[in-house]
Amino acid sequence: MNRDARALVCVPPWAWLALGLSLAAQLTWQSTRQPAPPAAADLPPPPPAQALRLASFAEAEASARLVMLYVQAFDLGGGNALPYKNLDYRRLTGWLRAILELDPRSEYPLFLAARVYAEVPDEARSRIALEFVYQEFLKDPNRRWPWLAHAALLAKHRLGDLALARRFAAAIDHYTTSEDVPLWARQMDIFILEDMSELEAAKIMLGGLLAKGAIRDPAEARFLKQRLDELEARIARGTKR
Amino acid sequence: MPAAILARFVLLEARRGGLPWLAAASIALALGLAAFLSQVALTESLALQASIVAALLRASAVFLIAAHVASSTLREINDKELERMLSLPLSRSTQYLGRLAGFALCGAALAVACAAPLLLWASAGTVALWALSLACETALVAAAALFFSMTLAQLVPAIAASAGLYVLARSMAAIQSIAGGPLADASLPHEVARWAVDAIALLLPRLETVTRTGWLLYGPPDAGAYAAALAGLMLYTGLLIAAGLFDFHRRNL
Numbered sequence: 420m421n422r423d424a425r426a427l428v429c430v431p432p433w434a435w436l437a438l439g440l441s442l443a444a445q446l447t448w449q450s451t452r453q454p455a456p457p458a459a460a461d462l463p464p465p466p467p468a469q470a471l472r473l474a475s476f477a478e479a480e481a482s483a484r485l486v487m488l489y490v491q492a493f494d495l496g497g498g499n500a501l502p503y504k505n506l507d508y509r510r511l512t513g514w515l516r517a518i519l520e521l522d523p524r525s526e527y528p529l530f531l532a533a534r535v536y537a538e539v540p541d542e543a544r545s546r547i548a549l550e551f552v553y554q555e556f557l558k559d560p561n562r563r564w565p566w567l568a569h570a571a572l573l574a575k576h577r578l579g580d581l582a583l584a585r586r587f588a589a590a591i592d593h594y595t596t597s598e599d600v601p602l603w604a605r606q607m608d609i610f611i612l613e614d615m616s617e618l619e620a621a622k623i624m625l626g627g628l629l630a631k632g633a634i635r636d637p638a639e640a641r642f643l644k645q646r647l648d649e650l651e652a653r654i655a656r657g658t659k660r
Numbered sequence: 661m662p663a664a665i666l667a668r669f670v671l672l673e674a675r676r677g678g679l680p681w682l683a684a685a686s687i688a689l690a691l692g693l694a695a696f697l698s699q700v701a702l703t704e705s706l707a708l709q710a711s712i713v714a715a716l717l718r719a720s721a722v723f724l725i726a727a728h729v730a731s732s733t734l735r736e737i738n739d740k741e742l743e744r745m746l747s748l749p750l751s752r753s754t755q756y757l758g759r760l761a762g763f764a765l766c767g768a769a770l771a772v773a774c775a776a777p778l779l780l781w782a783s784a785g786t787v788a789l790w791a792l793s794l795a796c797e798t799a800l801v802a803a804a805a806l807f808f809s810m811t812l813a814q815l816v817p818a819i820a821a822s823a824g825l826y827v828l829a830r831s832m833a834a835i836q837s838i839a840g841g842p843l844a845d846a847s848l849p850h851e852v853a854r855w856a857v858d859a860i861a862l863l864l865p866r867l868e869t870v871t872r873t874g875w876l877l878y879g880p881p882d883a884g885a886y887a888a889a890l891a892g893l894m895l896y897t898g899l900l901i902a903a904g905l906f907d908f909h910r911r912n913l
Contacts (some may be wrong), residue, residue: 476830480877488701637706
């Protein structure tokens, strides 16, 4: 016990009662006011990148990732069977663009755009996400080509748009200059034109990325393995998404 | 050496005042929050953990040192301890610099403690550069807090002024970027505002270039840029010390 404090018996009963009652009232009040998961319509317009930079107090890297987690939560929680299908994708890509401006070396926004937002079962929304990946790829091709490679596969297998897939594949070949870009990525056009199933193509691509050591994050490796398993199970059932 | 004895007293006071416990609590809180947030990350979970821990611990170290300097200095002023010390055969400069050296050492100890958990995500060399930068940053904040505490002689204004200087210094590059943006209006009031922003920036340290989380995520900084950033910090700390000594010598205690 602190030498400055008296024994608990010195506290009058009414003070105990007031403390207990106010604590119970607080717990009751808060338990009835649980916040609902943010809905698609709640996604606000994206702030300018400069405003995000100002609010980050020069901690751009941490802020970019926190904002990414904030955006990721919209239209995801609760009993949502098909996440992200109701989001305003123009608004969404505005957020992703602002986050990339805040930390251009972060891979999170492009990962979400290519691997999550572009895979929604809505062609119009998927095309917006794929176009975003393409536009952002052009700003840093040597670092961002894996996301466009995945976008090319999605364009072929999910959208059935061979022209769009070939445009993405050609962009990888045309704009990348680094020695680190593997041959299979430069030759994606062949990949696209071959009569290869989505599963085979995805396995080749993920295998190539893993062999190159491009996927180092355990959360990302877990997520991609889960996606591959889902794809395998779906194809085994003979159903098409 | 009298200044070293004063610095030792400051360190002793920090240890007995619970500063190590507060630092430990900040580290535990930052690690817990980073672990929680990384659970919802789909990728870059390690980068997220490193960036959150680094950003929180940097802010915690700065806040703890500013609050400790202000409360310690004002307690001495209010208890007339400062007046008693001034009656000793020690120059005012020795007293001021000895006390500041103690606070700077507290800041360095905090920087080392805050950098230690970052070894989980970044190489030892990069973490050492980050820690040295944070130690210089806390020394600057200690000098600012000591100056404001001596000058304003009130706890809340001293902490508010130190925090205001720090936050403004960290945001100044973004404010200048907004003021000088290509979409900004080219009218006279805007030009005056831009000039005023640039003038204020001249009076502030470039805190956005030091203790960067990006070093931990994307590799160590360029040696020249790192040395220039730290030189800027030391220069500004020197300015704060000179201003503090000027004010302390002028005061009629």
